[in-house]
Amino acid sequence: MDHRLLEIVACPVCKGKLTYDKVHQELICKFDRLAYPIQDGIPVLLEPEARSMAMDEGR
Secondary structure: OOHHHHHHOOOOOOOOOOEEEOOOOEEEEOOOOEEEEEEOOEEOOOHHHOEEOOOOOOO
């Protein structure tokens, strides 16, 4: 993931900062506890495509 892209993308729900999870190829919004997939190197920043994170996921 290009770090320049990571600096400008935001959570589509809260407009907050996203963090990159290299292992799972996801962008994580810690505030909303949503994980957005990255498919073929492209972040899919659509709320219906996001995975809800469990409370015990400490990423």
